[in-house]
Structure formats: C-alpha cells, structure tokens
Amino acid sequence: MDFKAFQVRQVEKKVFERSVVTRCADELPAGDLLVKVHYSSLNYKDALSATGNPGVTRHFPHTPGIDAAGEVVSSDTARFQPGDKVIVTSYDLGMGTDGGFGQLIRVPADWAVPLPDGLSLKESMMLGTAGLTAAMSVQELMESGVRPEQGPVLVTGATGGVGSLAVAMLARAGFEVTAATGKSSETDYLKGLGAQKVIARSDVLEGSDRPMMKPVWAGAVDCVGGEMLAAAIKAAKYGGAVTCCGLVGSADLPMNVFPFILRGVRLIGIDSAEYPMEQRSRVWKKLSKDWKPAALSEMVEEIALEQLDEKITGMLDARLKRRVLVNLQSGSL
CATH class of the missing domain: 3.40.50.720 (NAD(P)-binding Rossmann-like Domain)
Known part of the structure; x- marks a missing residue:
C-alpha cells in the first residue's frame, strides 16, 4: 500500500532536505498496529527532527511527527480491531520511528490510546x-x-x-x-x-x-x-x-x-514522553470532557501536508501565532 509522507533526507554532512514523497507500507518499522493517520500536529521537537538535530533524530531518511490520530488498518493484538480510532503520541514516535507526518504509521500497541468519547480525531490533534x-x-x-x-x-x-x-x-x-x-x-x-x-x-x-x-x-x-x-x-x-x-x-x-x-x-x-499509559488514558478522558477548551478551533491553523515545510521554518523563526494542525487526508491515500 502506497502513502504520502513528509520525509527528511540527509544529502551531506549537516545538510538536510525536506519534501513530500510516496512511500510503501512495507517500508515501515515493525509493530502491532498499522494506523491510517487522519491528523497530526506540529511541535518544536518535530521542527528539530526536520532539521537534523541529532538530539532528536539520528537516522535518515526519516518522517517526523510525534503526534498522530487515526484509524487502525490492521492489528496483531486483540486489544485493537480494524476501524478502532486511536491517539498515538510520545515514546519514540517521530524521533527514531517514522511518525505522524505520514498517512500511515506502524507502532507497538502499547503506544496507542483509544479515542475517548466526546473527542474527535481532529480535536485530539488540535490538542496533541x-x-x-x-x-x-x-x-x-x-x-x-x-x-x-x-x-x-x-x-x-x-x-x-x-x-x-x-x-x-x-x-x-x-x-x-x-x-x-x-x-x-x-x-x-x-x-x-x-x-x-x-x-x-x-x-x-x-x-x-x-x-x-x-x-x-x-x-x-x-x-x-x-x-x-x-x-x-x-x-x-x-x-x-x-x-x-x-x-x-x-x-x-x-x-x-x-x-x-x-x-x-x-x-x-512534566514529561509526556514516558507518561504511564493508565494515567495518560485518564488525562485524555478529562480532555474529552471537563478540560476541553471551549475555543479549541480558534487556537489552531489547519494545513495540508504540502504546507508543512513553510510552517516548520516559521516555528524555528518564532513566527507562528497558533498551533498547526496537519490534515493528512487532504489528499488521497
């Protein structure tokens, strides 16, 4: 299965190029879940990964994106079934493991949180x-x-x-x-x-x-x-x-x-990267109800994958005024 992904390539020492490419699902790392990503969001760690910062990512080519929300395509565990909606953030996603700036990700089931009632996939990545x-x-x-x-x-x-x-x-x-x-x-x-x-x-x-x-x-x-x-x-x-x-x-x-x-x-x-799953799930449930910001949609700017490069530059230059929501399905899978 082919899919689009934002990929960072190292062309020579300390020189990196970024572009949207077509990849094959067979190229993804091993994992329990294959997830069709609907939305992601841009974080400062993603911008560092996209510029080759060795403290974030060491191996290239690479697809950044420490956030992803989407639907399970296939599962090797009984905990999730195809069609289940999940949030995947933290751990090694988008750092050493190809991340949410691709229309497909393959990850361990232990990284996934079931999308709680009261929260859409889009809203979950407005939060991220x-x-x-x-x-x-x-x-x-x-x-x-x-x-x-x-x-x-x-x-x-x-x-x-x-x-x-x-x-x-x-x-x-x-x-x-x-x-x-x-x-x-x-x-x-x-x-x-x-x-x-x-x-x-x-x-x-x-x-x-x-x-x-x-x-x-x-x-x-x-x-x-x-x-x-x-x-x-x-x-x-x-x-x-x-x-x-x-x-x-x-x-x-x-x-x-x-x-x-x-x-x-x-x-x-506060460290979200290794936050225990039981507590993580509890916090996401609060975000789906009592703690969901009333003006959430006003806090983000939605873009397509092809617009991501300019937003990464804007983040590094401190020019962004709102969170950036990346719509991975604005084009066909």
Whole structure:
C-alpha cells in the first residue's frame, strides 16, 4: 500500500532536505498496529527532527511527527480491531520511528490510546502533545492541593502551544489565571482563552534578583525555564506548586533552596514522553470532557501536508501565532 509522507533526507554532512514523497507500507518499522493517520500536529521537537538535530533524530531518511490520530488498518493484538480510532503520541514516535507526518504509521500497541468519547480525531490533534502536557500540568497542580480559592495561578510562555492550552484548561477548571507573555499584541487572544489578567515577562521577573519574592501565586505552569521558572518559584505562596515543562529560556535554574525550605514550595517536572499509559488514558478522558477548551478551533491553523515545510521554518523563526494542525487526508491515500 502506497502513502504520502513528509520525509527528511540527509544529502551531506549537516545538510538536510525536506519534501513530500510516496512511500510503501512495507517500508515501515515493525509493530502491532498499522494506523491510517487522519491528523497530526506540529511541535518544536518535530521542527528539530526536520532539521537534523541529532538530539532528536539520528537516522535518515526519516518522517517526523510525534503526534498522530487515526484509524487502525490492521492489528496483531486483540486489544485493537480494524476501524478502532486511536491517539498515538510520545515514546519514540517521530524521533527514531517514522511518525505522524505520514498517512500511515506502524507502532507497538502499547503506544496507542483509544479515542475517548466526546473527542474527535481532529480535536485530539488540535490538542496533541501540547494539550497532553498542559493537562498533565493542571492535573499535577490539583493533585498537589492547589485550589481556585487559594489565589491566582501563573502561566508563563502563555502564547505557546502548551501555555495557551494550560490557560484555557485552568480557566475551565475554575482558576483565576494570570498569563505572562512577551507578545503584548496577544492580550485579547489570551483573555479570550480565559486569562483574567495578562502581564509582561518583565512583570514576572521584577524583584527576582532577591532570594525570595512577595508570595503571589497559588501555583504556576512554567513553559519557559531559566529565570522565569525561578521567579515563579520565588513568588509562590506557602505550600504552592510549580510545574516545569519547558527550557526555551534556559535549562539552568538560577536560584537557591529558600522557597522550598521556608515556604514548602513544590517543583514538579512534566514529561509526556514516558507518561504511564493508565494515567495518560485518564488525562485524555478529562480532555474529552471537563478540560476541553471551549475555543479549541480558534487556537489552531489547519494545513495540508504540502504546507508543512513553510510552517516548520516559521516555528524555528518564532513566527507562528497558533498551533498547526496537519490534515493528512487532504489528499488521497
């Protein structure tokens, strides 16, 4: 069976080319499930893979795409039947294993989540790994005892994929959300997602040169790292919790341990790649109901596979304003 795929090829050392090609299903890696991909989404890790970043992908030619949603074509396990709708994200998909930027993928059954009731394949990829990561962050805050009545929750990097979805989910869960962004032009957009207040990054960092800051946040979802993460921790209230899922600012954490010892603040790392399947399924079910953003369709731009190359460039240049939804079935299989 032939199918279309976005493929990255290495033409010489540190030189890579990207194009849409026709492939054969027999070329796909071994796995329990052959899945017809309906939708995928563009993530920063995909952009890195598409440019040959060895920290993401080492072997080429390769098809990126760490997200995929579609229908099972064939199954070697009783857990899934042809026609079942599934979400496949994380693990090695789109990194060492050909990913969701192809109309077909073959993967282990352990990577697949049955599509929950209340969520379409399209909606699942409007959310994608970014939505899963945001939901994991909200889940961890709530399990750490952070409650709406305790005060505002900060989201840093709020216009990014994880940040914007975290804003919407926290608002749906009843929290008073303060969104921090370096893009003042996106204030109305963030308030439309549910943020009660939008502040500049400089507002978060004001006074962050001190060991501890005035306690403001009941909790925080940090998507930036570095000084922003440190400032969120320093300004957390007693017993507050801060989740960490990004390092675009820096991988370093420039601070001391005072907030952890004197205020009992908790720092929680978020990793969606190896998130246990039982918990993963539970979070996807919440995303299909109570935590599904009301304005989900307004948060994405839908494209065809042939438009993907320009969007990868835009992501690397920080020019994208919305999440990118890739429609794999805009052409024939």
